[in-house]
Amino acid sequence: xxxxxxxxxxxxxxxxxxxxxxxxxxxxxxxxxxxxxxxxxxxxxxxxxxxxxxxxxxxxxxxxxxxxxxxxxxxxxxxxxxxxxxxxxxxxxxxxxxxxxxxxxxxxxxxxxxxxxxxxxxxxxxxxxxxxxxxxxxxxxxxxxxxxxxxxxxxxxxxxxxxxxxxxxxxxxxxxxxxxxxx
Amino acid sequence: xxxxxxxxxxxxxxxxxxxxxxxxxxxxxxxxxxxxxxxxxxxxxxxxxxxx
Numbered sequence: 001x002x003x004x005x006x007x008x009x010x011x012x013x014x015x016x017x018x019x020x021x022x023x024x025x026x027x028x029x030x031x032x033x034x035x036x037x038x039x040x041x042x043x044x045x046x047x048x049x050x051x052x053x054x055x056x057x058x059x060x061x062x063x064x065x066x067x068x069x070x071x072x073x074x075x076x077x078x079x080x081x082x083x084x085x086x087x088x089x090x091x092x093x094x095x096x097x098x099x100x101x102x103x104x105x106x107x108x109x110x111x112x113x114x115x116x117x118x119x120x121x122x123x124x125x126x127x128x129x130x131x132x133x134x135x136x137x138x139x140x141x142x143x144x145x146x147x148x149x150x151x152x153x154x155x156x157x158x159x160x161x162x163x164x165x166x167x168x169x170x171x172x173x174x175x176x177x178x179x180x181x182x183x
Numbered sequence: 184x185x186x187x188x189x190x191x192x193x194x195x196x197x198x199x200x201x202x203x204x205x206x207x208x209x210x211x212x213x214x215x216x217x218x219x220x221x222x223x224x225x226x227x228x229x230x231x232x233x234x235x
Contacts, residue, residue: 042201046207117202
């Protein structure tokens, strides 16, 4: 099996996604999907970002509820990847693996959109789930991303409202909307 | 450029194929790396991102 260090320094995200797919095929991770800035870029215009956020479900042994990213890091270190704080560099991309923090992220993974990156199959969170997760996270950059989605009419409002209601984010959404419409 | 033109420009950029958009991001990241070495500030990279 080829490790990524042969091509480090001149790789694209294709190399990164290929490695993540291999990790999935080897049973280290379960379902995954691209989120964060790169997820947003799938739907909107490109902008600068430092890393790739991957939401991931880990396979667990029956009866075990321990969730740790260690198996991912161990697997990738063997492949020649370097750990950089909370991220691990695969090819040229620092990747942050994120476990679902609740029902919203779990549903987002369940309903991720299948796509293809130059022949590499992959998954991206839906626009509506990206917006809901951004609202839940609530940093300034998350609100800016939500504003971009709304400004470009890039979300299905009916679907978004349903997700927000289902996950108890409707009042936070009302507060965001009143602030957003003032600016 | 008025607001409507800006919105149309953004929609056009958003409609690019995903790999094309990622290539733009990767170019921006290379510029950022080079800027880091030359001491350019991150704020200027964001400006470059908006002008893509």
